[in-house]
Amino acid sequence: MLFLQLVANGIISGSVYALLGLGFGIIYSTTRTFHFAHGAVYSIAGYFAFQLVFWKLQFSVSVILSIMLAILLGIAIEWSIYRPLRNIGASAMEILISSLGLFILLQNSIIILWRSDPRVLPVAEIIRRGVSFGGIWLTLLQIIIVITSFILWIGLTLFMKHTKMGKAIRALENDPEMTEIVGIDPERIRLAVYGLGSALAAISAILMTIDMGIDPNAGIMALLIGVIAVIVGGTGNYTGTALAGLLLGIAENIGIWKIPSEWKSSMAFGVLVIFIVFRPTGILGKKA
Amino acid sequence: MEYIFYILIMVNTYIVLAVSLNLLLGFTGLISIAHAGFMAIGAYTTTIFLVRYGINFFLTIPLGILMAVAISALIAFPSLRVKGEHYIIASFGFQIIIYSILLNWVSLTRGPFGFAAIPRPTIFGYVFSTYFSYFIMSSVVMLACVAFCWHLSKSPFGLILKAIREDEISIAAAGKNVTYYKVVVFITGCAIAAVAGSLYAGVISFIDPFCFTVHDSIFILAVVIIGGTGNIAGSMVGAFVLITLPEILKFLQVSETVAGPLRQMIYGALLVLFMRFRPQGLLPEYKKR
Numbered sequence: 001m002l003f004l005q006l007v008a009n010g011i012i013s014g015s016v017y018a019l020l021g022l023g024f025g026i027i028y029s030t031t032r033t034f035h036f037a038h039g040a041v042y043s044i045a046g047y048f049a050f051q052l053v054f055w056k057l058q059f060s061v062s063v064i065l066s067i068m069l070a071i072l073l074g075i076a077i078e079w080s081i082y083r084p085l086r087n088i089g090a091s092a093m094e095i096l097i098s099s100l101g102l103f104i105l106l107q108n109s110i111i112i113l114w115r116s117d118p119r120v121l122p123v124a125e126i127i128r129r130g131v132s133f134g135g136i137w138l139t140l141l142q143i144i145i146v147i148t149s150f151i152l153w154i155g156l157t158l159f160m161k162h163t164k165m166g167k168a169i170r171a172l173e174n175d176p177e178m179t180e181i182v183g184i185d186p187e188r189i190r191l192a193v194y195g196l197g198s199a200l201a202a203i204s205a206i207l208m209t210i211d212m213g214i215d216p217n218a219g220i221m222a223l224l225i226g227v228i229a230v231i232v233g234g235t236g237n238y239t240g241t242a243l244a245g246l247l248l249g250i251a252e253n254i255g256i257w258k259i260p261s262e263w264k265s266s267m268a269f270g271v272l273v274i275f276i277v278f279r280p281t282g283i284l285g286k287k288a
Numbered sequence: 289m290e291y292i293f294y295i296l297i298m299v300n301t302y303i304v305l306a307v308s309l310n311l312l313l314g315f316t317g318l319i320s321i322a323h324a325g326f327m328a329i330g331a332y333t334t335t336i337f338l339v340r341y342g343i344n345f346f347l348t349i350p351l352g353i354l355m356a357v358a359i360s361a362l363i364a365f366p367s368l369r370v371k372g373e374h375y376i377i378a379s380f381g382f383q384i385i386i387y388s389i390l391l392n393w394v395s396l397t398r399g400p401f402g403f404a405a406i407p408r409p410t411i412f413g414y415v416f417s418t419y420f421s422y423f424i425m426s427s428v429v430m431l432a433c434v435a436f437c438w439h440l441s442k443s444p445f446g447l448i449l450k451a452i453r454e455d456e457i458s459i460a461a462a463g464k465n466v467t468y469y470k471v472v473v474f475i476t477g478c479a480i481a482a483v484a485g486s487l488y489a490g491v492i493s494f495i496d497p498f499c500f501t502v503h504d505s506i507f508i509l510a511v512v513i514i515g516g517t518g519n520i521a522g523s524m525v526g527a528f529v530l531i532t533l534p535e536i537l538k539f540l541q542v543s544e545t546v547a548g549p550l551r552q553m554i555y556g557a558l559l560v561l562f563m564r565f566r567p568q569g570l571l572p573e574y575k576k577r
Contacts, residue, residue, distance in 0.1 A: 034373050081564070084564060085563065085564060088564075090563065090567065092373070093317075093319060094567050095563075096319070097509070097513060098559060098560045098563035100506060100509070100559065101510070101555070101556045101557065101558070101560040101563070102559075102560050103556070104553070104555060104559070105552075105553050105556030105557050105560065107552075107556075108550070108553045109549070109553060112550065112553075224380070224384075227377055231377070260392075262392045263388065263392060265384055265388055266384070266385050266388045266389070269381035269382075269384050269385050270381075270385065273367070273378050273382070276367070276377060277367060277369065277370060
């Protein structure tokens with residue numbers, strides 16, 4: 001029974017991990033920019049939602065506003081920092097370093113604005129109440145988290161397969177030059193991708209802020225979980241990324257059973273390093 | 289006056305760190321975000337031998353080097369096979385793993401409590417108790433490390449490193465074992481970082497895992513980049529500028545809770561601005577013709 005409970009807990013955190021992976025993955029695989037500042041976008045969205053609710057704004061309005069802020073922030077970063085760097089012919093490493101700098105800048109402005117204490121987004125108590133399903137305890141909130149993540153994953157898959165924009169994004173991922181030749185403006189697609197990825201980051205941040213709360217270090221952990229999901233699942237493979245996120249959550253929670261929980265992050269990074277070294281294309285990726 | 293020497297000791301420590309990271313980043317093109325982790329290995333080795341076993345500070349430095357060599361060798365062989373961004377993420381992973389070992393292996397490292405009252409180094413009965421004497425001592429160590437790195441960078445070995453940075457495939461085609469060179473430079477860089485860690489532990493007299501976080505690794509990276517990658521003198525200038533510059537905040541009466549993050553914001557902003565407007569750093573590797 002304990003085992004089933006742990007698997008259930010794993011699916012809950014794993015579904016948020018899957019979202020984190022999708023958000024980072026869509027940006028990384030399409031633009032080939034290692035968007036470190038994504039972690040800061042995540043934190044800002046969570047804190048902003050908290051702040052709006054704290055100011056007695058309606059919950060749904062706060063959520064929408066903070067998702068919009070994240071989208072704008074993502075787009076602004078691409079437009080004002082990455083694009084000029086690409087235009088002067090900066091290498092991928094230079095762009096990465098500037099993204100790292102931006103991350104530090106934003107992360108520390110959060111610490112100045114909100115201090116370092118963790119914040120939890122207040123919601124109606126009813127959705128935090130536990131319900132027993134044949135011995136497994138779940139809260140309504142946790143069910144909402146899983147369903148939201150699942151819907152977004154399916155939605156993203158359909159979007160990428162069937163809409164014009166989704167096809168353009170996949171085209172840019174496969175062959176940027178060819179994309180330009182057939183008349184798609186790659187800069188516009190990149191902006192859209194940053195918006196989309198940031199929106200996913202914001203949604204996962206808000207879910208996490210309701211469930212566990214947010215602190216200034218949450219951004220970097222979220223980013224790294226996203227990176228792990230992308231690398232383990234295979235860059236550009238959204239199904240793989242989502243599954244890898246889910247598996248990571250399950251593995252982490254089953255791990256707690258046998259391994260003291262303070263080693264959780266070491267274990268996650270151990271898995272990451274093993275993948276990077278032995279199978280950098282991920283479980284479902286093509287062989288290198 | 290003593291305070292100024294304290295700052296200068298920090299400058300010396302960070303020069304050692306920056307110069308050793310420059311070997312990896314500037315000369316070989318390996319971006320590593322684990323340097324604070326290797327610094328921690330030096331600092332903890334020194335502290336544990338000094339506090340628990342009463343071994344002389346100057347004997348713990350080589351022990352720290354040995355420890356860093358052992359750990360970095362363990363890491364180097366698998367991780368240096370991977371390329372580009374994946375290597376950075378792997379080094380990030382190592383940083384987090386080292387940090388969490390320091391935090392959680394309580395019986396060895398005392399975990400979050402850290403070590404307090406680390407005794408000052410002594411040699412032949414002389415105690416380096418003032419910041420001034422420590423500054424002189426650390427300057428000697430720093431100059432030795434800088435001379436070593438400078439010599440290495442000018443040697444045939446260093447030239448091959450630069451060639452690897454510029455074009456890995458053709459240097460492999462020329463019959464050089466690229467992985468061997470990367471592994472050797474990686475271990476060397478990490479060993480020197482451990483020396484800096486020992487110096488740091490000796491002066492600060494209190495260490496805990498929070499002295500060696502990802503943020504500190506990124507700070508060392510910023511020192512190298514802002515100073516100028518591939519230029520040893522640049523790393524020295526970078527360390528001096530980035531350590532002394534935030535001290536101005538002290539004069540502006542900024543409260544300590546704001547000053548810490550504000551200092552980090554300055555590094556972050558500088559990284560962004562330098563990448564955009566002066567990617568070669570303050571002192572570029574080559575002068576403009």
